[in-house]
Amino acid sequence: MNDYIIRGTAADDQIRFFAASTRELVETARQKHNTSPVATAALGRLLTAGAMMGSMCKNDSDVITLQIQCSGPIGGLTVTSDSKARVKGYVNHPEVMLPPSSAGKLDVGKALDLGVLTVIKDIGLKEPYSGQTHLVSGEIAEDLTYYFAASEQIPTSVALGVLMNKDNTVRQAGGFIIQMMPFAEEETIAKLEKKIAQFQSVTSSLEKEHTPEKMMEELLGDMGMKIYDTMPTQFYCNCSKERVEQAVISVGKKEIQSMIDEGEPIEVNCHFCNTHYHYSVEDLKRMLEEAVR
Numbered sequence: 001m002n003d004y005i006i007r008g009t010a011a012d013d014q015i016r017f018f019a020a021s022t023r024e025l026v027e028t029a030r031q032k033h034n035t036s037p038v039a040t041a042a043l044g045r046l047l048t049a050g051a052m053m054g055s056m057c058k059n060d061s062d063v064i065t066l067q068i069q070c071s072g073p074i075g076g077l078t079v080t081s082d083s084k085a086r087v088k089g090y091v092n093h094p095e096v097m098l099p100p101s102s103a104g105k106l107d108v109g110k111a112l113d114l115g116v117l118t119v120i121k122d123i124g125l126k127e128p129y130s131g132q133t134h135l136v137s138g139e140i141a142e143d144l145t146y147y148f149a150a151s152e153q154i155p156t157s158v159a160l161g162v163l164m165n166k167d168n169t170v171r172q173a174g175g176f177i178i179q180m181m182p183f184a185e186e187e188t189i190a191k192l193e194k195k196i197a198q199f200q201s202v203t204s205s206l207e208k209e210h211t212p213e214k215m216m217e218e219l220l221g222d223m224g225m226k227i228y229d230t231m232p233t234q235f236y237c238n239c240s241k242e243r244v245e246q247a248v249i250s251v252g253k254k255e256i257q258s259m260i261d262e263g264e265p266i267e268v269n270c271h272f273c274n275t276h277y278h279y280s281v282e283d284l285k286r287m288l289e290e291a292v293r
């Protein structure tokens with residue numbers, strides 16, 4: 001596995017950062033969902049952000065979900081990560097095709113258009129924490145930057161990138177999240193802002209330098225950057241025939257009975273990884289007995 005996240009600080013802890021290379025996990029998502037290039041870019045960006053935000057969680061059992069509901073032709077995206085940066089996700093319309101933007105790029109902003117971003121953190125409390133902001137550009141990185149500022153009051157710079165090969169497989173993917181601590185000095189903030197303004201893009205940095213370490217050096221190398229750990233990240237779905245069966249059981253006796261009456265085996269797809277599970281009429285009869293309502 002080549003994908004990983006680095007975490008560290010700079011400027012005597014006034015800055016903390018997360019940076020990731022995610023080519024393999026985005027390519028895995030592309031293959032599982034058979035996404036079009038613009039859908040691969042959108043999902044890849046959100047998966048990359050999700051993995052980094054998952055790695056921010058403190059407890060092993062914490063789960064973070066990023067959900068975008070939008071009016072554009074992609075329809076919406078959902079990404080979930082655990083604290084080990086094992087991430088999964090899907091888009092509502094993986095087949096969406098759009099002409100390139102005026103800059104000749106995949107037009108993720110058009111694919112999403114107007115909408116809302118919801119961040120749900122399930123950190124073992126009775127009710128999960130949830131924050132919601134409207135989309136600023138639909139380009140995802142800017143939308144998350146705005147989310148951190150508006151919902152969590154943390155000045156943050158988010159950059160995400162997915163670059164495709166000519167055959168539409170994923171060539172580069174990655175990103176970073178840089179956050180200013182509350183005690184950050186004006187001088188530090190100004191210096192970082194200047195560096196970020198000069199920074200070309202995540203994918204051009206990865207294309208040139210290959211690693212998130214080098215990418216962060218470009219930004220924070222002369223600001224006392226310290227990397228304190230490295231964590232693998234991957235596309236991972238925890239579904240199984242048994243878990244999906246429980247979801248079918250939860251629809252209720254009436255529904256299961258009508259499936260049995262149809263007399264045909266059923267197929268259920270996991271949204272997150274697109275695995276198909278098959279249940280025979282015999283399975284359905286057993287599930288009917290387990291259903292409580």
Ligand code: ZN
Nearest residue numbers: 237239270273
């Ligand atoms: Zn699954």
